[in-house]
Amino acid sequence: MNNALSKPLELVCPAGNLPSLKAAIDQGADAVYIGFRDDTNARHFPGLNFDAKTAAQGIQYAHARGRRVFIALNTFPQPSGWERWRTAVDRAAELGVDAVIAADISVLDYACRQHPRLPLHLSVQGSAANYEAIRFYHEHFGIRRVVLPRVLSLPQVRHVQDHSPVAIEVFGFGGLCIMVEGRCLLSSYVTGESPNMCGVCSPAQAVRWEETPHGLETRLNGLLIDRHAPGEPAGYPTLCKGRFAVGDQVYYAIEEPASLNTLELLPELHDMGIAAIKIEGRQRSPAYVSQVTHVWRAAIDACRHHPARYAPKAEWQRELGKVSEGHQTTLGAYHRTWQ
Amino acid sequence: MKDATITQRTPKLALGPVLYYWPRETLLAFYRQMSTTPVDIIYLGETVCSKRRSLNTDDWLELAEQLTAEGKDVVLSTMVLLEAESELKTLRRLCDNGRFTVEANDMGAVRLLSGKTPFVLGTGINIYNDRTLRFLAGLGAHRWIMPVELSRTTLACIQTQRPAGMETEIFAYGRLPLAYSARCFTARHHNLPKDNCQYRCLNDPEGLTLSTREGQAFLAINGIQTQSAQTYNLLPELAELQALGVDVLRISPQAEGTETVVAAFADCLQGVREPAAAAAALNAALPQGACDGYWQGQPGLQQVAALG
CATH class of the missing domain: 3.20.20.70 (Aldolase class I)
Incomplete structure (x- = not known):
């Protein structure tokens, strides 16, 4: 070819x-x-x-x-x-x-x-x-x-x-996309809407930005995706690009933005x-x-x-x-x- | 199960493929135990990562013979993400085995099975509507498992249009397979490259729990697969599943307590236990709780039905 x-x-x-x-x-x-x-x-x-x-x-x-x-x-x-x-x-x-x-x-x-x-x-x-x-x-x-x-x-x-x-x-x-496209249901697991079913991932209407004493928090349908220290850049809270805890480590467990x-x-x-x-x-x-x-x-x-x-x-x-x-x-x- | 009319109406119980990496002895002991439970169908094989070789293809085929001799209906499951030529080679061997039904989890497998032998459409195949199902029935598929994110409402629609002879299987119990990646998240967790993963997932017989920074567990890492942390449990929905004409209920194996889950489903199907109570007893033992959101047309992680 x-x-x-x-x-x-x-x-x-x-x-x-x-x-x-x-x-x-x-x-x-x-x-x-x-x-x-x-x-x-x-x-x-x-x-x-x-x-x-x-x-x-x-x-x-x-x-x-x-x-x-x-x-x-x-x-x-x-x-x-x-x-x-x-x-x-x-x-x-x-x-x-x-x-x-x-x-x-x-x-x-x-x-x-x-x-x-x-x-x-x-x-x-x-x-x-x-x-x-x-x-x-x-x-x-x-x-x-x-x-x-x-x-x-x-x-x-x-x-x-x-x-x-x-x-x-x-x-x-x-x-x-970190996941195989067409084979990722993470978004619907958290928000009810996925690329396959609805043509969206981590949809905007499910996103909340909140200033808190801990820093700027980004949430997806209430679920904490990331927390940013003052001055730390905060991107769109795509589900797979947040910081999460696995064991005793908090890190970009799936992928960095x-x-x-x-x-x-x-x-x-x-x-x-x-x-x-x-x-x-x-x-x-x-x-x-x-x-x-x-x-x-x-x-x-x-x-x-x-x-x-x-x-x-x-x-x-x-x-x-x-x-x-x-x-x-x-x-x-x-x-x-x-x- | 002796009365023919009941056999037609009572869904069969299936044990899905083991999604984790367990040592050889653990796997063999697990299937010895499962052979004594009332599951009708057992799906065997590696579906997540081709580096997991506690059992090789010959071992799986031998196990398939043993379980068949013990009265189980065995299906050989195949990989979801097929990249390397070596993976296609194993796939061809499984598709050409000539003895056992094969579960396709990629369209490559569908191609290899088409027109040759009846096959099962696994969780890796996207069937969101009756037209797609009819097309694949025409190629020889005789059973399909509904994508886990679809609801009872969509199932009801598809059931009214499903092709003649097509069996419907529902993922009824277990941690939901949600995503697949080229990246191994277990290796990443241990700061290891995938090519030198040191088989660390052997240490996590039920995966690694992933939580938010405020301690809400919601996913489980299992090599290149991401699962729900919560356990999908449709046992309370048994009456509706039967009313919708579901033929097979899949229980996805966990390291602990799978025999209890099988027994609970079997007892409820026989009418000797009440589904809500049996489900509540199962859910009480779940470290991250249960969920049924997908079935109810809601976010998957939610538990919508009141628990007994």
Whole structure:
């Protein structure tokens, strides 16, 4: 599958609204992924996402500039909600999107039967971390691309790439899920709402910030996620990024608040024939999208033109550090020692 | 259980795979004990971490033969997170065993089992609706376990539409499997890299409890798996589970007291004990308490039904 050596790595950027989509396109994204304004996608946040009209405007903007738009329909419908997912697939097809990114078998099955010409990508929420799983989705639904969960080391990514019947997209930058996507129920355990069921993780309405004599406390549905000393930065209380007690130690027992940043892995990802790099952050601002897209466009171009001489520039890392969670970045699971 | 009509209506009891890392002798002693309990189905095998090798594949197959000879219906469980080629190799061997039913916990396993032999869809497979269930039934699945975060209401919906011949299994008792990661949280706790974990999880036969900084226990760390600290206990819901046509009730093994749990469920199914009282007796022994929130459509860690 190393046919992509001649193909440039595609830059896939997030957009939670039209200004973000335009910013991504203006800064050089090859494709932008968006969601509709309901629980059919895994960023179902208040005030975020697209209705049919803004989606059409976004698609028009992108297509006029030779770029593509993908729509994420990557949550798992329960029987009572099926109509919303069915309608969303139909609407995506009518809008002329360049791909639907889906995870649930019923959604993939419907899309491939009803709209056989609509390209399908398997969402990261589909939890396909090995090539046998990828083959399953390819054989049954004709998926053209898979987004890998953020759990594989670099050699494992290469192994999957070498045996995959479809193109591989990997996460390059942004918020880092520690758990296998599509297989994490921590959020519903505490709040009743999870990415799979509701398209949210650690939802905003369950979050409380409280100044107390012990410091600033962040809570999720009443559960203490972290406590910050005066002057200590306090990030969004994502459940897995709090400080907890195990035995007699209090520490980031699951993961520190940090963003994934794989800028330094670009030559290797390019060499192994990865098709696309995905930037996380549909919930982030147009300024974030603009900044991150700008840096990654420059990096991918530099890597493509001079792979042997490529090294991430200090200014790129500085820019990305500014918009990273806790101003920290990590190579995540790509780097075996993280695991 | 001799009357055919009762057999149809009474759910079978299943023992889920052991989710922890126990030494070989502990595992063998556990299954010797379980073979004498009234569980009908026993799921065997490693589902969490391929580095746990108290029993290898041959050992598991041998144990499967023994338990079958003792009258148990054995299912071979497979890994949830399959990354390495060596893990796929073991998976292929289990899927091709030709003798025992296999529980798929990844779509890779579903692919290997499709159209060849009837199989079970385990907790690692996301089935949130009847359409997905019907699709997988078409590939040969004959039993599914509902994702633990789904409620009685969703189950009722799916049950009315479930494909003919499909058995429904519910995770009825145990610490809930909530998440899987590439990272080993037990190794992290001991400041060890995963590749040199020193098998520290052998020291935690029921995982490590994770609490908030104000002492509220809510999760348990079990290698790359994260579980609920609270024990999901649907024994008080037995009448409704039966009314909804649930075929199999899964009890997830714990290091202590699993035989008591099996006995409580069996007694209640036979009508010799009352579910609420039996559940209350079980819950009294739980260090971090019980929960039933998911079943009730609430946050999972909550205990909604009043305890007797």
